[in-house]
Amino acid sequence: MGGLRYIDDVVTLQLDVTRCNGCGLCADVCPRGVFAIADRRASIVDLGACIECGACALNCVPGAISVDPGVGCAQAIIHGWLTGGEPSCDC
């Protein structure tokens, strides 16, 4: 990523380690290196890199991960504001 970072401390990602089964799929699907697996448990090692794409939560079978997923796109958010619906890339 060449050190390219976005705004820290805003994302909705949460991990409940007690429900983790250590499958490691979260680390596999994350395109931003947010998770690491050690001793068959996932942990969040870089929360600020998270882009809330939702891949980890959707693929977490025991439901240890929660995130409010979406696309980090200003146009999508404006579209959501204007239509009162979900943000959607409709530009």
Add this chain to the structure above:
Amino acid sequence: MMQSAKEHDDEQQACCGPAPQSGGSCCGSTVESAASGRQSERCDATTREAGSERRQSSCCCAPAAPPAEYSYGAADYVTGTVETPVGAVPRVSRTLVRSDRLGAWRVGWGFDRDDYRVRPGMYAVGTPDVGAPVLVTANYKLTFDALRSSLGGLDAWLLVIDTHGINVWCAAGKGTFCADEVARVVHDARLGEIVDHRRLILPQLSAPGVAAHWVKQACGFRVTFGPVRAEDLPAFLATGMQADAAMREVTFTARERAVLVPEELSFVWDRRMLLAYAGILAASAVDRDGVSLSRGVRRGAPVIGAAWLALLAGGAATPLALPWLPGRAFSLKGALAGGVAAAGATALLRRRLSPAARLALLAGVPAVASYAAMNFTGASPITSPSGVEREMRRALPLQAAGGALAIGAWLASRMGR
């Protein structure tokens, strides 16, 4: 990054590009069929099972059947067929030809980007046998081209699902690249009769839309998420489907950012901008002496020039210099680039600008550049929706204030003329 012809997924440029269909989002009214309702329920079940808070709307799979009205046009990339127990499967070329590059160039500049599709279904690369890997991808032609041209000498099956011509990552975000659609195409292609294994390799960036365990339940095929970029597939397959950390991470290199610039600049001839030009020229043509077209052009052209300067600063300079511009918020980076551009233009033209015109330039260009740069969030793979929303709540009022100040100053600069 989309035309770099190396990505499995051309990532986010298309997010704000190819609108899925008329009627808006994939979850919009166009897909409100009984079938999609059913799928939506099933996706919900998956969601509950996964315990995630994934929104229902991002999981309504596309239409149950490909839109009958869509004409896929010539398939120049098909070079023959491969016989299988279920019939002939088209074989596609591994090399891109001039028409592929022309198409990539065309959609890169924003022309007909929602009309660049491959017919969904099964394809062969090389001479795949019953044990050959099955690579699943989206039916955006740029994505398909990147995949087939990245496989080196590999023999593989390609399973193209219908994402309405949207790239992998955006389709996953919209919910059109999802487990039900993958399972549907697996069934339709009778994949179980073509190969003797039960494994699908999906691009990693489809994971926001695909619950791997649900694909297994729906069609019996196990999902392995491959690397982010198609160019890494040969290495991934050669090492027994092991992806290293670099294969798993999205990048946003200078080249990938540069490729996105034409699309950002194509806003110059966007319909809304053409209307704005007309408004500016009309407002400039009128004054107390009456209406004069030549006066409209003489006074309006510099305003349009200033708008282009702002779009260049926010839509080209900001993406290119992204890592080096200070701050985290794209709106701040864009405002700074716009500020530099405005200061430069003011210095160059200082003899010819009235104080009010100078103020208009210094307030308006950073405001518009900031807005343009903020819109680049959608094309970047590093922004979170929570972060974008936070920066927008802060930046939009300032951008509006800058714009209002610029318009006021411009009107004032015309007083007495």
